[in-house]
Amino acid sequence: MKPNSIKIQSVKNNPNNPRVIKDYKFKKLVKSIKEFPEMLKLRPIIVDENNIILGGNMRYKACLELKHDKIWAIQADDLTEKQKKQFVIKDNAGFGEWDWDVLANDWDTKDLKDWGIDVWQPEEAVDYSVLDDIDLDGEIQTMFEQTKKSIILEFPTEEYEKDVKDLYESLKGKGVNMSKLFLLALQNYK
DSSP states (O other), X not given: OOOEEEEGGGOBOOTTOOOOOOHHHHHHHHHHHHHOTTHHHHSOEEEOTTOBEEEOHHHHHHHHHTTOSXXXXXXXXXXOHHHHHHHHHHHHOOOSOOOHHHHHHHSOHHHHHHTTOOOOOOOOOOOGGGGGGOOHHHHHHHHHHHSOOOOOXXXXXXXXXXXXXXXXXXXXXXXXXXXXXXXXXXXXTO
């Protein structure tokens, strides 16, 4: 099958394609096609007998963005519905992995980024000397002291519903500091 140049208006986006592209990556794709349009002939869009895209939805959208009149496509008109669905997924599945050592040693990082590859960059050296003047143990102790503590009281359901709930709401409504009241009660039992 050879790719044919067809009018872009005759191609239809596939509404069932689960692949998406985010803004910044879409911009990279548009830039890539603008800089290297010959790639579109080498990697044409695949359409079915109704010119619905099976592979290349994002390239198609980038070509629309660039206002191309024509697009390179291969028509796969002998596929079953199941094969079409399978193609949509398999065309976007990444079966391979990058050999990061080869990329790091044999390829220019700037070029890779421009071509849409998210490359690893070493972090800048972090100066931890600013931590030398901080008393971490003291800071942790201060945080502990400022943390609110709680005590959970358990009551049988009927007692809670009958006595505790109403009493608590009544005292709280009068502005009573419940924590101090509880502490005083505990101190009286010493």
